[in-house]
Amino acid sequence: MRVSDLIPWKPGHSSATPATSAASASGERDPIAALQNDINRAFDHFFLPLPLPFSGWPAGLLGSGSGIQVDVAENDKEVKVTAELPGLEQGDIDIRVSEGMLVLSGEKKADREVDEKGYLLRERTFGRIERTVPVPDGIDADQAQASFKSGVLTVTIPKTTEAQAAAKRIPVRSN
Structure with a gap:
């Protein structure tokens, strides 16, 4: 085995599973992974204008949204x-x-x-x-x-x- 065989984004790499990448080894787009990426992107954009103590989560969900x-x-x-x-x-x-x-x-x-x-x-x-x-x-x-x-x-x-x-x-x- 070569070190280059361990790189997951290498074109034609056979160990990439459709669940872990949006595009499979054959170049086809996995609809579940694409949907997950779209949902993640929508939530990231929704919470973007809010003042967040940690990226990706609103202050109210973390329990520190006291306002002080x-x-x-x-x-x-x-x-x-x-x-x-x-x-x-x-x-x-x-x-x-x-x-x-x-x-x-x-x-x-x-x-x-x-x-x-x-x-x-x-x-x-x-x-x-x-x-x-x-x-x-x-x-x-x-x-x-x-x-x-x-x-x-x-x-x-x-x-x-x-x-x-x-x-x-x-x-x-x-x-």
Whole structure:
């Protein structure tokens, strides 16, 4: 056997099965594989305009479609969570730490009425968002602090002294 015999796209290669390639060795197009390729292409184009965390899957199917973008940073002394909450006010935000989870939630309500030039416009909007972020053991939730400025929430949770003492640095050596 030669190495070139292992190349699946080689013309006339006999090991290519109709199920794995759209065209068989004889040059005929496999209708099942062609249909599968068309369906895959249709789904790829359908989800293309959506903001996707992973290619090919909408955020809602992955469970991360909460609408809150977060950054989590941890060092020896604290855990810092930064969340984007555009359009929310400080009073609309609820922050809880429970069973190893930091729960960020917010509720936005708006009511607008315009009455001018013979027409009446009434709009009401309502939205609730929530994001749960796992936090490590050894945090001091009683000393947690939160600040909110320009639509960005920053929650800083210090680690307990025991957790800080338990953190061990591992030196990196070159070989």
